[in-house]
Amino acid sequence: MAAGDSSHFLDLLKMAGKGNEPQERGQARVRRFQASALNGRMICVPGGMRTPSVSAAMRNSLRGHCELRMTAVGTASKIRGAGRLMEPQWFRVYQAVKTAILVGELQAGSKVPPEFDLSEEYGVSRNTVRRAYLALSQEGLIRSVNGRGSFVMQRGMTYEVDATSRFRDVLDRQGVHSAVRLLESEYTEADEEIARILKVEPGHPLLRATDLILGDEVPFILTVRHIRADLIEDLEQKLKEANSLTLVARREGLGQLRRVSTTVEARLPTEREASLLQSPINAPVLLVYSAGGVDNGILLECQRAVMNSQRIRLSFQSEAR
Known part of the structure; x- marks a missing residue:
């Protein structure tokens, strides 16, 4: 955005808002400014005021007729353009x-x-x-x-989901520094739903870990993971040190952690999710439920990932048969 373009746009708005218009027989004076785009130049009538070389974006913002009505004391009360009231100052900057x-x-x-x-x-x-x-x-x-x-x-970053893909790798390949922030972790027991997913008995020992995945300090994904605690000794500490369950599984001799199932749905975020993901409360988030197993076929974890849909697109890849 060229600095000159913004300043020309600003000059028009400032002139429109200065007021101090003298009263005329107790009636508010009405001044009309007509803005039009002619060969890359903005011409404001009356007054012969010209502002050269504004950008196409600014021309589109000012195109049309704007009627500035002045109050009896000379302050601008509203700008009518397509029937809209004058927008707040912050909104114009935005x-x-x-x-x-x-x-x-x-x-x-x-x-x-x-x-x-x-x-x-x-x-x-x-x-x-x-x-x-x-x-x-x-x-x-x-x-x-x-x-x-x-x-x-960067908007609309594509996450190509397959059996071994990780979103942190996607960030790293695009030159974005990835990191995992552990928010909470505690040992717990599997309830009936988690037990069904992991194919264990209810009450089975698990580690529940809540993580925030970031790229250049920007939050992308909030995950809640339930990991079998009986397969890895001192799992909580090892996970904190490695910041990667894939790496921990490999180090413990369990082999490659692979995604075996994925389900996606969408809904509005909770207040906590919107806050952690820095997402608008009225913008849908993606919910991705998945389960991951290791080389011997045992399911090691299941997780629920809440993704900022404004920053991530999902693309599912099929393995070659």
Whole structure:
């Protein structure tokens, strides 16, 4: 998003909102601004004011007729464009940055302008810009890294699911640093449902582990895993050290951990899930239920993965026969 384009857009909005219009016989004066796109230039009538070379995204944002009505004391009360009330300041900043991302002016991985720069450019407070960035983050468009700023997120990362695939490998192949954050772990016993899935008796000893899978500190997947504790001695500690059940199974001589079943459904997230995944509460998440076994045919684990559907696409691969 070119800085010049944003400033031209801002100049129009600032002029529209300055007010201090004198009263005229107790009636509010009405000034009309007509914006049109002509050969890459925005022309605002009246006043002969011209702003050259705005981007296509900005031209689309201003295309059409906007009627600015002034109150008796000269403050702008509403902008009518397609019958809409004037949008909040944070929403205008949000919409401008979102448009720049969607049309490719801001590429995935690039840094978005600092809060201070946008607050100066748009004539708003840093809290207003921060509110716009929060909305963009909740939509999965940007991510904030403490001490580094905010960056455009890669959207629609494809996870090709097969018997041995891991989402962390997908992240690593695309140059995104992957990590697993262990949120909770405790030894427990299998209830009837888990026992049925793992083909053990109810009450069988298990380790329940809740993990958050991240890429460049951005949460992608929240998993709850039930792992047979009788097959690996001191499982909880070994899992904490290795951060990978696949690696632990291999080290313990159980062989390759393979996915043997997968079921996918969708629903709205719980408040906790939305918070941990930094996902909008009204945006569906993917629920992926799976079971994994080792080389001797024993089922080692079953898990429920809650995936941010705005950041992950699933693609299922069939093994060659």
